[in-house]
Amino acid sequence: MNSAIPEPNKTFKSLTDADRELLSAWLDGEIKDTEPILRLRERTPEADLYLEQLSQTRALYHTARRDVSPDADALTSAVLDRIQFSRRKGVSALSGWRPLWPWLMATAAAALFIIAAGTVFIQEVFPTRDAAPAASDMMVSDTASNGTAIPSVEDFAAFVDEEDPVGGLLADLEDTWGDLSEDDLLQYAALWDLQTEPSSVMAADQNILWWEQAERLAEFFDQPDSAGFPTSE
Amino acid sequence: MKTEPDDWTLIERVKAGDLNAFTVLVRRYQTAVYRFCEGLLMSREDAEEVTQDCFVALYRALPRLEERARFSTLLFGSARNLALNRIRNRTRRLFRERDPQAVQATAGQQHSPDAACAAEELGAAIRDALNAVPEPFRSAFLLREEADMDYNAIAETLGCPVGTVRSRIARAREMIRAMLQEKGLLP
Numbered sequence: 001m002n003s004a005i006p007e008p009n010k011t012f013k014s015l016t017d018a019d020r021e022l023l024s025a026w027l028d029g030e031i032k033d034t035e036p037i038l039r040l041r042e043r044t045p046e047a048d049l050y051l052e053q054l055s056q057t058r059a060l061y062h063t064a065r066r067d068v069s070p071d072a073d074a075l076t077s078a079v080l081d082r083i084q085f086s087r088r089k090g091v092s093a094l095s096g097w098r099p100l101w102p103w104l105m106a107t108a109a110a111a112l113f114i115i116a117a118g119t120v121f122i123q124e125v126f127p128t129r130d131a132a133p134a135a136s137d138m139m140v141s142d143t144a145s146n147g148t149a150i151p152s153v154e155d156f157a158a159f160v161d162e163e164d165p166v167g168g169l170l171a172d173l174e175d176t177w178g179d180l181s182e183d184d185l186l187q188y189a190a191l192w193d194l195q196t197e198p199s200s201v202m203a204a205d206q207n208i209l210w211w212e213q214a215e216r217l218a219e220f221f222d223q224p225d226s227a228g229f230p231t232s233e
Numbered sequence: 234m235k236t237e238p239d240d241w242t243l244i245e246r247v248k249a250g251d252l253n254a255f256t257v258l259v260r261r262y263q264t265a266v267y268r269f270c271e272g273l274l275m276s277r278e279d280a281e282e283v284t285q286d287c288f289v290a291l292y293r294a295l296p297r298l299e300e301r302a303r304f305s306t307l308l309f310g311s312a313r314n315l316a317l318n319r320i321r322n323r324t325r326r327l328f329r330e331r332d333p334q335a336v337q338a339t340a341g342q343q344h345s346p347d348a349a350c351a352a353e354e355l356g357a358a359i360r361d362a363l364n365a366v367p368e369p370f371r372s373a374f375l376l377r378e379e380a381d382m383d384y385n386a387i388a389e390t391l392g393c394p395v396g397t398v399r400s401r402i403a404r405a406r407e408m409i410r411a412m413l414q415e416k417g418l419l420p
Contacts, residue, residue: 017400024403028377030384056419057410061378064359070267070281076259078281079288080252 014044023051027058237261240304247295259288262305266312268379273316273371275364283319287312306390309380313372313390355418362412366405373398374405 012020019040026037041047238246238257246254266287271280290311298307366374369391376387384402388395413419 020407021399021403024406025384025399028384028402030399053410053419054406057406057413058378060355060413060419061359061409064355065268065272065379067356068268068271068277069264070284072260072263075263075267075281075284076256079259079263079285079292080256082285082289083252083255083292 012046012050014046015050019047020050023047024054027051027054241300244295244298244300244304247292255292258291262308263288265380266308269309269375270312270316272363272375272379273313273368274319275360279319279323280316283312283315286315290315303386303389305380305382306386309376309382310390317368358413358416358418359409361416362409365412366408369393370401370405370408373401374409377402 015023022031022036022040025031026034031037037047238254240258240261243254243258247258263284267280267284270283270287271277274280274283287308291308363371363375372391373387376382376390377384382390384395384398387398387402391398410419
């Protein structure tokens with residue numbers, strides 16, 4: 001930055017940079033202590049000459065700049081017009097803050113729509129067991145609506161004993177199951193169906209939804225002569 | 234005797250919704266801000282636009298303003314930033330539109346005021362002299378001469394020590410004087 005500082009005034013050889021700065025500041029009324037100024041003026045007559053030149057320069061400058069003034073009324077009006085225009089545009093001029101809630105609402109609505117549409121799309125294109133409706137709910141309502149017969153506890157326990165290689169585990173729970181309502185029992189049956197189904201059957205049955213299997217299980221109980229778990233057709 | 238409310242009192246009134254208080258504030262400072270900007274920009278048209286921008290920006294920033302020692306340092310600091318931005322944009326535009334060497338050669342003319350005003354010899358000479366004073370010497374000088382700021386306020390506005398302000402103002406005066414002597418306007 002020193003390169004930007006102009007050359008010291010060569011005219012006043014007896015005045016240092018600090019002296020000239022002091023005199024300039026004194027001219028501006030910035031020096032309260034006049035003692036250094038008096039000493040400087042006593043030391044060299046160039047101090048008075050320098051002060052005189054600065055005073056002339058200032059006077060000339062202000063004479064020339066006297067006409068440099070804005071049209072005050074026009075400028076004030078222009079500023080006020082711009083401020084009021086901002087207000088009319090709905091800009092919160094005082095705060096400099098533009099209302100954000102319309103944008104936030106629109107963004108939130110768009111995000112919700114995308115999420116909902118995406119969920120539906122995924123369920124339609126990639127149906128999975130986990131994504132399927134709750135089997136128990138569907139089964140209960142379906143059986144209720146189409147009047148499918150509800151198996152007795154004895155029938156169900158006998159069926160499990162006969163078909164399940166696990167060894168009649170559920171048969172041991174017969175007493176507990178006997179305390180359940182028929183609806184609850186049917187739900188357990190559906191769950192048992194899924195838990196004990198052989199893997200080969202499961203593989204063949206991959207495209208069958210939970211609730212469809214539960215429905216078939218209910219039909220199975222209605223047909224005592226049928227052998228085995230429902231399979232895909 | 235009725236005294237004028239101080240700047241911060243007016244600002245509080247504007248915050249409360251009193252637009253007339255803002256008008257008083259604009260009228261109080263507009264000439265000084267305009268002259269300061271004109272001294273930096275060397276163009277009356279640009280100075281008027283920047284002065285407007287400065288007051289509009291002030292109005293929008295009012296809610297965030299907290300009382301400091303001097304309101305004028307905020308105002309003139311903002312005016313200086315806007316003016317220097319305009320100079321930078323103007324220079325970029327000129328360099329895009331013209332041969333850079335030609336721009337440098339005519340830099341003084343580019344910054345000169347409109348032709349009608351240039352007819353006044355003294356006014357033109359003073360502008361040329363001002364134009365020869367580089368930043369930040371010019372800002373310090375203009376804040377002193379046009380905004381009538383004391384050295385502490387100038388230091389606060391420019392973000393530099395008071396000693397630096399004193400030095401810059403003295404150098405600027407010497408440069409202007411040398412230019413006016415060259416033109417024979419000063420002995």
